[in-house]
Amino acid sequence: MSELAQEPISAETTPAPDEGRPQKSRRDPSVRVDLVQTPADLEAFIRLPYRLYAGDPCFVPPLYMERRDFLDPKKNPFFDHAEVALFLARQGGKVVGRIAALVDRNYNAFHDTKVGWFGMYEAEDDDEIAEALFAEATAWVRSRGMLRILGPANFSSNHEWGLLVDGFDSPPVVMMPYNPRYYVRHLEEVLGLKKAKDLWAFWMPANVDPPEKVVRIAERVRAKEGIVVRPLDMGDFPNEVARIKEIYNSAWEKNWGFVPVTDKEFDHIARSMKTLAVPDLLLVAEVKGEPVAFSMTIPDLNQALAKVGGRLTTFGLPIGLLKLLWYSRKINRGRLITLGVKEPYRKRGIDAILYLDTLRAARKLGYVGGEISWTLEDNLLVNRSIEMMGGKRYKTYRIYEAEV
Amino acid sequence: MADVFKKAYEWRELKVSRATGLYPYFKPIESTNGTEVVVGGRQVIMVGSNNYLGLSLDPRVKEAAIRATEKYGTSCSGSRLLNGTLDLHLELEERLARFLKRDKAICFSTGFTTNLGTLSAILDRKDWVFSDRLNHASIVEGIRSSYCEHKRYRHNDMADLERLLKSAPEEAGKLIVTDSVFSMEGDFADLRGIVELAAKYGARIMVDEAHGIGVLGAHGRGLCEHLGVEEKVDLVMGTFSKSFGSLGGVVAGPKEVIEWIQHRARSMIFQASMTPAAVAAALTSLEIIEKEPERRERLWRISNKMRNAFRLLGYDTGVSDGPVVPVLIGDQVKCFRFWKALYENGVFANPVIPPAVEPGNALMRTSYMSIHTDEQLNRVIEQFELLGKKFKIIPEDAPTAADVIDKVGSIDDPNAEAPRFVATTYRPAESRNGTFRRTGGIAQRVFDMVESATWRAANFQIPSREQLNRMVQESLSDMTGAVIERTYKLWELANRARNSRRLSYDDE
Numbered sequence: 021m022s023e024l025a026q027e028p029i030s031a032e033t034t035p036a037p038d039e040g041r042p043q044k045s046r047r048d049p050s051v052r053v054d055l056v057q058t059p060a061d062l063e064a065f066i067r068l069p070y071r072l073y074a075g076d077p078c079f080v081p082p083l084y085m086e087r088r089d090f091l092d093p094k095k096n097p098f099f100d101h102a103e104v105a106l107f108l109a110r111q112g113g114k115v116v117g118r119i120a121a122l123v124d125r126n127y128n129a130f131h132d133t134k135v136g137w138f139g140m141y142e143a144e145d146d147d148e149i150a151e152a153l154f155a156e157a158t159a160w161v162r163s164r165g166m167l168r169i170l171g172p173a174n175f176s177s178n179h180e181w182g183l184l185v186d187g188f189d190s191p192p193v194v195m196m197p198y199n200p201r202y203y204v205r206h207l208e209e210v211l212g213l214k215k216a217k218d219l220w221a222f223w224m225p226a227n228v229d230p231p232e233k234v235v236r237i238a239e240r241v242r243a244k245e246g247i248v249v250r251p252l253d254m255g256d257f258p259n260e261v262a263r264i265k266e267i268y269n270s271a272w273e274k275n276w277g278f279v280p281v282t283d284k285e286f287d288h289i290a291r292s293m294k295t296l297a298v299p300d301l302l303l304v305a306e307v308k309g310e311p312v313a314f315s316m317t318i319p320d321l322n323q324a325l326a327k328v329g330g331r332l333t334t335f336g337l338p339i340g341l342l343k344l345l346w347y348s349r350k351i352n353r354g355r356l357i358t359l360g361v362k363e364p365y366r367k368r369g370i371d372a373i374l375y376l377d378t379l380r381a382a383r384k385l386g387y388v389g390g391e392i393s394w395t396l397e398d399n400l401l402v403n404r405s406i407e408m409m410g411g412k413r414y415k416t417y418r419i420y421e422a423e424v
Numbered sequence: 425m426a427d428v429f430k431k432a433y434e435w436r437e438l439k440v441s442r443a444t445g446l447y448p449y450f451k452p453i454e455s456t457n458g459t460e461v462v463v464g465g466r467q468v469i470m471v472g473s474n475n476y477l478g479l480s481l482d483p484r485v486k487e488a489a490i491r492a493t494e495k496y497g498t499s500c501s502g503s504r505l506l507n508g509t510l511d512l513h514l515e516l517e518e519r520l521a522r523f524l525k526r527d528k529a530i531c532f533s534t535g536f537t538t539n540l541g542t543l544s545a546i547l548d549r550k551d552w553v554f555s556d557r558l559n560h561a562s563i564v565e566g567i568r569s570s571y572c573e574h575k576r577y578r579h580n581d582m583a584d585l586e587r588l589l590k591s592a593p594e595e596a597g598k599l600i601v602t603d604s605v606f607s608m609e610g611d612f613a614d615l616r617g618i619v620e621l622a623a624k625y626g627a628r629i630m631v632d633e634a635h636g637i638g639v640l641g642a643h644g645r646g647l648c649e650h651l652g653v654e655e656k657v658d659l660v661m662g663t664f665s666k667s668f669g670s671l672g673g674v675v676a677g678p679k680e681v682i683e684w685i686q687h688r689a690r691s692m693i694f695q696a697s698m699t700p701a702a703v704a705a706a707l708t709s710l711e712i713i714e715k716e717p718e719r720r721e722r723l724w725r726i727s728n729k730m731r732n733a734f735r736l737l738g739y740d741t742g743v744s745d746g747p748v749v750p751v752l753i754g755d756q757v758k759c760f761r762f763w764k765a766l767y768e769n770g771v772f773a774n775p776v777i778p779p780a781v782e783p784g785n786a787l788m789r790t791s792y793m794s795i796h797t798d799e800q801l802n803r804v805i806e807q808f809e810l811l812g813k814k815f816k817i818i819p820e821d822a823p824t825a826a827d828v829i830d831k832v833g834s835i836d837d838p839n840a841e842a843p844r845f846v847a848t849t850y851r852p853a854e855s856r857n858g859t860f861r862r863t864g865g866i867a868q869r870v871f872d873m874v875e876s877a878t879w880r881a882a883n884f885q886i887p888s889r890e891q892l893n894r895m896v897q898e899s900l901s902d903m904t905g906a907v908i909e910r911t912y913k914l915w916e917l918a919n920r921a922r923n924s925r926r927l928s929y930d931d932e
Contacts, residue, residue, distance in 0.1 A: 055824065055826055057824060083879070084875070085875060085876060085878075085879035086879070089879075103803065103806070105826070123799075160826075163802070163829065163830075163834070164798075164799050164802065165797065165798055165799045165836075258888065291885060292883075294885065295882075295883065295885070331875055332875055332878045332879055332882065333871065333874050333875045333878050335871060336870065336871055336874040338878055341878055341882060
């Protein structure tokens with residue numbers, strides 16, 4: 021607790037509420053929800069979670085500047101094809117909740133549908149706040165002619181996605197959402213949202229040997245099909261990114277909730293990952309020189325971020341930055357974010373080879389294990405092969421939906 | 425010895441505006457679905473098309489054009505006088521005469537040459553013509569080529585028109601000619617006033633319904649029908665390139681007059697006739713216009729919504745009252761910059777600068793189609809709010825787009841009669857409240873700056889050549905845009921002071 025709260029970032033000067041149900045403000049009991057329009061509003065929007073989660077041992081404070089860039093339409097290419105409205109709930113002048121409503125035109129065009137999304141949901145444990153926020157988001161989405169609202173999405177399946185409904189006992193890995201347990205009650209009981217889809221996260225230990233059988237099969241496939249697995253060539257970064265993008269967009273095409281990534285977005289994501297990535301964990305599988313599959317595992321930066329507390333500087337001194345650098349060297353977990361195989365090469369065991377090689381590389385780096393996330397609950401093929409490798413499902417995230 | 429090409433080689437303005445990326449014209453459209461088009465690889469909402477009823481993409485109209493092409497070929501290869509008349513042309517003319525309730529109608533290949541041919545044919549040296557100062561260039565050209573006495577009255581100013589009418593000798597033939605809906609300003613001609621004056625001074629009236637036909641009036645016959653003055657108007661002209669989704673023009677009136685025009689108009693005799701595809705498209709569109717009045721109703725709802733929204737935001741939309749909604753920007757270069765920002769944010773409108781409007785009144789002309797959706801319109805409103813505040817055209821504390829959208833409502837809501845606001849615009853509050861101030865003291869701000877700098881430094885990657893180029897270009901064009909806006913203003917002022925020639929048709 022002391023470490024997390026060492027540099028308080030709070031939306032207001034009011035002290036953090038005690039554990040359990042916070043009390044309503046006595047000044048003005050009614051909840052007001054406003055559109056975020058001013059820099060001050062945006063500031064409050066970004067800072068709210070730092071206050072809400074203060075004291076939560078599993079909360080990993082995101083870098084404050086990263087969040088600002090993420091919400092800046094000029095810097096985040098997601099805004100090129102989406103409209104986003106941010107709302108703040110205030111109670112007696114104090115910021116008590118926030119929500120984003122968005123319409124992703126690319127999603128709607130790709131799926132030929134009319135849905136809006138909500139996301140970035142944070143609120144104190146108060147039914148009234150939840151209702152007021154959600155009412156505003158739905159109204160906004162409805163006014164754009166949408167028929168359904170889904171979420172939470174911050175902002176799409178290519179970013180953080182879903183609400184944690186099971187597995188509150190450990191902190192989230194990098195680029196996965198985290199939320200208090202009472203949000204589940206808000207969304208399911210108070211707002212009456214229906215489950216649209218569950219997303220699963222698996223824990224894969226690296227300190228035990230993979231099952232003998234899997235290794236045998238994988239090695240046989242590798243030999244028979246002439247598959248060569250190589251790490252990503254960082255010296256040829258732009259071309260490698262282009263190759264991966266092609267596989268990514270074709271491999272996920274039929275997945276529920278998928279939105280194709282635009283060139284600009286892919287560039288943006290690739291650039292932000294470049295500093296983070298360990299080349300040995302970015303694997304490309306080739307058949308006769310043609311890339312047919314790739315898997316991307318990144319170190320769990322959240323392990324370091326948890327120690328930093330959201331700011332790189334304290335009183336102008338780069339204390340957070342130094343901490344981040346120091347603890348980055350001690351990361352011993354990873355997250356396998358994506359593993360994609362081109363259509364004609366599926367069901368041949370190429371995924372098993374990639375899992376195996378990733379595992380071996382992770383071991384060499386001294387990792388104790390990693391998360392594989394997320395997979396769709398009904399993606400039987402993938403879930404089964406992860407379990408066969410020794411992965412154990414340990415967290416569940418959920419996407420909700422409702423008519424508007 | 426002077427070279428006729430000298431002026432072209434030395435024309436600096438074009439080069440400057442191209443170099444700064446502010447040049448907004450001749451933009452190729454790469455694909456279209458009517459309301460959204462792809463320009464320069466970017467999908468944008470089209471709010472600059474005159475395809476008011478969305479008919480140019482109607483499958484029935486397209487089908488008719490294809491069938492006509494298959495039957496008659498792609499061209500008539502000659503003028504109407506000789507080998508260029510098809511039975512289709514005659515059918516279209518008959519149908520149009522019936523539609524417009526006139527004795528006879530004839531079609532020209534374009535709207536421009538309709539005005540040009542008609543006016544040059546019916547006017548001669550002894551005639552006096554009274555033309556609105558803001559009339560379309562084709563009317564001006566038609567009058568010029570007839571060598572008649574040309575009098576231009578102040579825009580929609582009946583007192584000025586009467587003064588000029590009085591000054592004409594009694595025995596001279598007189599014609600008042602006006603646009604019905606002014607193409608750039610979107611306002612209506614005072615036809616009732618004109619009809620009165622014409623009766624008083626014995627003048628004939630010709631009305632250019634280019635932007636009115638198909639759009640205004642219960643049956644779509646234009647402003648004359650809308651204002652109930654059809655019988656008092658002698659000649660009515662229309663085009664097919666707007667609501668008809670085709671290309672061509674028509675003039676209709678008394679049989680003898682039309683036949684005179686038919687045999688005298690040089691743009692009839694010496695111009696190749698409308699292509700079969702264009703004729704067939706116009707014919708089918710005419711049918712749809714007659715049969716589907718709901719398109720007009722929807723267009724009205726859309727244009728009222730947008731006009732109200734712009735006015736609520738604090739824009740000056742003049743006295744426009746139709747599917748054309750101009751948004752006053754003021755300065756010419758600012759108008760280009762505004763246009764560019766709009767385009768980059770996904771909205772395609774048309775910048776209108778002098779000589780098409782008075783100097784200092786540059787405007788963004790938006791026009792709407794009956795096929796626009798609420799969602800698209802709301803996006804347009806949002807961009808105009810955002811950029812209006814950025815370019816300081818509307819006050820920073822003007823209402824937000826969300827509020828405005830709420831207030832003007834949805835066009836698809838059949839119960840909601842769109843409120844017609846009076847033409848007043850939003851006025852800023854006396855003093856601004858402190859909502860725009862950042863929170864925190866000076867120390868906090870300094871720490872935030874350090875934080876931000878650290879973040880940038882930690883994230884710094886050597887940009888690739890392309891990214892570098894793009895960044896330089898963007899910042900340059902932004903900066904130069906602002907600089908050019910100011911220098912151009914000075915240059916213009918200096919020019920005006922030296923009383924050099926102004927870019928205008930105004931040659932009186």
